[in-house]
Amino acid sequence: AQTVTQSQPEMSVQEAETVTLSCTYDTSESDYYLFWYKQPPSRQMILVIRQEAYKQQNATENRFSVNFQKAAKSFSLKISDSQLGDAAMYFCAYNTDKLIFGTGTRLQVFP
Amino acid sequence: NAGVTQTPKFRILKIGQSMTLQCAQDMNHNYMYWYRQDPGMGLKLIYYSVGAGITDKGEVPNGYNVSRSTTEDFPLRLELAAPSQTSVYFCASSPDRSYEKLFFGSGTQLSVL
Numbered sequence: 001a002q003t004v005t006q007s008q009p010e011m012s013v014q015e016a017e018t019v020t021l022s023c024t025y026d027t028s029e030s031d032y033y034l035f036w037y038k039q040p041p042s043r044q045m046i047l048v049i050r051q052e053a054y055k056q057q058n059a060t061e062n063r064f065s066v067n068f069q070k071a072a073k074s075f076s077l078k079i080s081d082s083q084l085g086d087a088a089m090y091f092c093a094y095n096t097d098k099l100i101f102g103t104g105t106r107l108q109v110f111p
Numbered sequence: 112n113a114g115v116t117q118t119p120k121f122r123i124l125k126i127g128q129s130m131t132l133q134c135a136q137d138m139n140h141n142y143m144y145w146y147r148q149d150p151g152m153g154l155k156l157i158y159y160s161v162g163a164g165i166t167d168k169g170e171v172p173n174g175y176n177v178s179r180s181t182t183e184d185f186p187l188r189l190e191l192a193a194p195s196q197t198s199v200y201f202c203a204s205s206p207d208r209s210y211e212k213l214f215f216g217s218g219t220q221l222s223v224l
Contacts, residue, residue, distance in 0.1 A: 004153070033210060043199065045154075045215035091153055095210050098169065099144075101153030 006102035021077045023092030039089040117216035124192040132187040134202030143185040147198040192223045
């Protein structure tokens, strides 16, 4: 079965510091996509970053980057220079033909 | 450009009642999805559609029905509401299967009492 596991229900970080959110997944597929979504209190789901499994290079979007370890089936999100607006639920998701979500990590950012 | 519009935002149902959650998108996307999000959990796929007239079951379809008569609209029907259907429901659309551009509505908070 395809599963996505986020082992950190909650994380906290001080403003301007760096935080890493963990995600592991289980699949027998070789070609797939991985995503991190942000869900602020408004409940809107916002795509943060996307990684294609066949690309070895880790994806980066401004302050957000991933550490993709295909053999270990690990896909962590690093947020650098954390800002108060980064506070939200973060969901890791895996896709072949359907999008499978993890249970989420709540990130708190302290001034 | 409104994106994905869901109505209503909040609803309380009594056990056994029925209702339809509306979803409309104005981006001409072929792919549309319904998810539910239970407290402390990720999103679970209920139903999806790859185009007008084509729908298919997701992970948790029991107790729900959908239709896709137009590209724009993808309503979700709850028949005989049960407390287990208390959840937040999200509609989403995308232009293709890559999920690179997946647009979510703002969600519907449904309580069944």
